[in-house]
Every structure is written in C-alpha cells, then in structure tokens.
Amino acid sequence: MPHFRALDKLDRKLLNHLQKDNQIPTRVLADKLHVSQPTCLRRIRDLREAGVINADISMVDPFALGYGMLAFLEVSLLNQADEFMHEFEARMNKEAEVMQCYFVSGEYDYFVVVHVIDMDAYYQFVRRAISGPGNVRHFHSRFPMKKTKFTTRIAFDEKAAELQVKTGK
Amino acid sequence: MPHFRALDKLDRKLLNHLQKDNQIPTRVLADKLHVSQPTCLRRIRDLREAGVINADISMVDPFALGYGMLAFLEVSLLNQADEFMHEFEARMNKEAEVMQCYFVSGEYDYFVVVHVIDMDAYYQFVRRAISGPGNVRHFHSRFPMKKTKFTTRIAFDEKAAELQVKTGK
DNA sequence: GCTGAAATCACACATTA
DNA sequence: TAATGTGTGATTTCAGC
Secondary structure: OOEEEEOOHHHHHHHHHHOOOOOOOHHHHHHHHOOOHHHHHHHHHHHHHOOOEEEEEEEEOHHHHOOOEEEEEEEEEOOOOHHHHHHHHHHHHHOOOEEEEEEOOOOOOEEEEEEEOOHHHHHHHHHHHHHOOOOEEEEEEEOOOEEEEEOOOOOOOHHHHHOEEEEOO | OOEEEEOOHHHHHHHHHHOOOOOOOHHHHHHHOOOOHHHHHHHHHHHHHOOOEEEEEEEEOHHHHOOOEEEEEEEEEOOOOHHHHHHHHHHHHHOOOEEEEEEOOOOOOEEEEEEEOOHHHHHHHHHHHHHOOOOEEEEEEEOOOEEEEEOOOOOOOHHHHHOEEEEOO
16 A cells, blocks of 8 residues: 655655765664664665665776776667567666666657777677667767766755655555 | 786676675675675675775665656857866766766767756756856757666676776775 | 674664654 | 654674684
C-alpha cells in the first residue's frame, strides 16, 4: 500500500551527507545532526525502502582506468513505432559502454553518452550497437574534449523540501 | 610517491560489485570471490587510496523528490580566453542545478546538463547563471522527454584490464 | 590467510509529544 | 499513535601475527 509523506529537515540533511559519503558511521552522522544513532539509522532505512535512495555504490573514476574517451551520440530511428523505440532503448540498456541515454525532441530521437577506451573501441561500438542492428536512419557523433563537472548530487532547497514524496510500497 | 600497477582480475571483480553495491559486507564479497575477508578489505582500501574508487555515495532519485525536469543547455562564449573559460567552468561548478558540464568542439563551447524542479526554476537558473553574468554569446536549450538510462558503472573488459593504472599519490 | 579486539549495526523496550 | 531515545546483543571491521 503506497503512502506519501514529506521530507523534513532531518531527511534532507541526511541525504545531503549520504550523497557525499555513505560510509560515515551512523553514530557520527547522528552526533552531527543531534539525534540518536537508532533514529539516524531508521530514517536512512526508510529513505532506502521508499526509493528516495536508489542505490549505495562506489564511484569509479573512468579516467583512472584508461577509459579516457567520451562521445555524444545522437540517433534518429527509421521506424518510431513504440515497439521499435523500446527495442532501441533495451539495446542501449544492455550495452556496457552506454552511460546515459535520453529520449529527446527535435532533429534526433536519442541522445546517448558513450564511454570507451579509445576511438577504435568507439568505432566497434557504433558498428555493433548502432549502425549494425538496423532501424537507424541517421546518427551523428560529437566528442567532448573535457568533462568539467559530473555529479550525482541534487540540491535540496526549501521549495523541494515542501514537495510531497512518494514513499514505500 | 606515485607508483603504477595494473588491475588484476580480483580488482575488476571487486569494482564490478562495488559499483552496484558498496554496502555489502566484505565477508560476503570475499566468499563470492573465493578469497579471504582481510584480503578483500585490503584490496578495496588500496583501490580507494589509489583514487580508482573516487567516492562512496548514496544515489538519490531526483524524480522521487520532485526534480522532474531535465534540460540540455548548449552555450557559446563571447570571449574564449583561458581566464574566461575558467570563470565559466567555475560558475557551473558552483551551481547546484548543474549536474554535468562538458567542454565540446563545434558550434557551441559547452554542453551542460541541468536538473531542476520545473520550468520556472529553469528560467531562473538561466537568468542567474547563464545570461545574467555576461560573456555568453549564445545559448540553446533542449528538453529530453525521458531519461532511459543513467549509470555510473563502467565496464571492465580484457583490454581495459591490461592497461596500466596510476595508483597512489 | 587466520584470529581476536574494537567498533558498528540493529533490535527490543520504555518514553515522549 | 507514531516517532524518538536508551540499552544491549549480534555483526562487522580491521589490526597483529
């Protein structure tokens, strides 16, 4: 049974901390926020169960591993019937090189962010996943020279705090 | 003193797991990979110290919090002297709404991904951070209708594994 | 890779608003 | 009634060997 509740100040403070570091002991976090350790833990558990916290992960630096090449790939499909769009999206979901994929309006249908080792790997990716399988009318590549910012942290301002949040199941 | 070493199979397996879930007890992870728990822990610690693991964080679902609106913002600067580019990049770094920023070649200089609550918030953001401060020649907004994939996980194939990785400081 | 001490997590229960 | 705080046992981390 789905229910709704609003995020209060404590929730927002917790999220702001956990977005930076989720390995901090609940005891330390509790002290910082002037609540007890079990309260801290309970709130975090609830945020996870509610899906506000999607996942708890280690961030790996792609450049530290030789994945120095990034590409923006714009794709327009031949056939835009629902099943074909789903087929394309499913394919992108399976491809490990695809970091992000967006359905966009305008000249192209999809905007895809691809992370690969080098140009050869990118070429192979395009042949295998884009031009190979068919149903692609046109595609266009751009190569960002530098990633100057990348964050998964979202900001919690007052307005957002007042919004109702769908929690739990 | 910086030193180099290559990632072996164990490192890659560890990273593949931790990218999905960094809350798994090292004991469980050790059993899965058929190594001892302290070995597992030491490897992970080394990967963190080496900077291969950037951060350990909770991922927050922006849509669960009412941040339902995404925008692609392309910007070209008036003055492209180094100091002005740094100034723009620094500004994007400070803005909480900016999730990603890339320096690109072509018609525009920067590709910026912005995450906001609604169109009004986006308008305010553009006025404050883009058109307001000056040195922007032209900008153009696109609004992706759906994010069909977003991951921070990078793939570890054999080729990548053989690459030398800069570790330590 | 094994063992053990220290720390953390996570539960039951009393308390408060 | 629902959420917080206190106290306690089970797990986990992490150092020494």
